[in-house]
Amino acid sequence: xxxxxxxxxxxxxxxxxxxxxxxxxxxxxxxxxxxxxxxxxxxxxxxxxxxxxxxxxxxxxxxxxxxxxxxxxxxxxxxxxxxxxxxxxxxxxxxxxxxxxxxxxxxxxxxxxx
Amino acid sequence: xxxxxxxxxxxxxxxxxxxxxxxxxxxxxxxxxxxxxxxxxxxxxxxxxxxxxxxxxxxxxxxxxxxxxxxxxxxxxxxxxxxxxxxxxxxxxxxxxxxxxxxxxxxxxxxxx
Numbered sequence: 001x002x003x004x005x006x007x008x009x010x011x012x013x014x015x016x017x018x019x020x021x022x023x024x025x026x027x028x029x030x031x032x033x034x035x036x037x038x039x040x041x042x043x044x045x046x047x048x049x050x051x052x053x054x055x056x057x058x059x060x061x062x063x064x065x066x067x068x069x070x071x072x073x074x075x076x077x078x079x080x081x082x083x084x085x086x087x088x089x090x091x092x093x094x095x096x097x098x099x100x101x102x103x104x105x106x107x108x109x110x111x112x113x114x
Numbered sequence: 115x116x117x118x119x120x121x122x123x124x125x126x127x128x129x130x131x132x133x134x135x136x137x138x139x140x141x142x143x144x145x146x147x148x149x150x151x152x153x154x155x156x157x158x159x160x161x162x163x164x165x166x167x168x169x170x171x172x173x174x175x176x177x178x179x180x181x182x183x184x185x186x187x188x189x190x191x192x193x194x195x196x197x198x199x200x201x202x203x204x205x206x207x208x209x210x211x212x213x214x215x216x217x218x219x220x221x222x223x224x225x226x227x
Binding site: 001006009034036041042043044045046049089091101102103104105106107 | 147154156172206215218219
């Protein structure tokens with residue numbers, strides 16, 4: 001089955017700098033890759049997603065890139081701000097054979113230093 | 115307000131005492147799912163439901179049951195809880211399949227003694 005690995009597990013960056021979180025997946029049939037942000041005491045919330053027919057997607061300071069050949073995708077946050085501090089999860093949908101399942105990575109705790 | 119609600123938010127129980135965690139959504143979503151979150155393991159899917167009376171196992175279904183008798187509700191049942199089920203549980207819902215945005219509830223923190 002699908003396996004999603006996420007790195008790093010913790011990340012600390014200076015406010016204003018960029019942060020990058022990387023994920024790899026194992027099932028080449030996976031076709032949907034969302035990223036969720038979880039703030040303290042809350043449930044995860046979708047911040048951006050990308051489908052397998054697209055290589056990059058941007059939304060203001062957040063961007064996601066997908067390399068299907070290498071089976072990895074990354075989250076890029078530019079000009080980081082204190083409110084970006086949270087746990088971030090990547091995920092992959094295993095494709096047509098299990099379209100209703102979604103596999104999450106283990107999470108990255110991002111801390112923004114003032 | 116569109117939302118997913120879970121009850122209770124916090125629960126302490128003892129081994130073997132049956133419990134139910136309720137989940138309800140007001141967005142008319144077909145898809146609902148339960149996850150557990152453990153340190154270093156991320157979110158792991160327990161069960162999901164594509165629609166009323168349609169449920170299927172996720173990656174860690176052992177020790178759990180679910181039912182989907184109404185579209186809005188998807189309760190998680192622990193018939194005989196054990197300490198290894200101590201965890202943070204999230205319910206989520208979305209339109210259609212798992213390829214859509216999932217909306218998560220606030221979580222239920224369960225401690226089994």
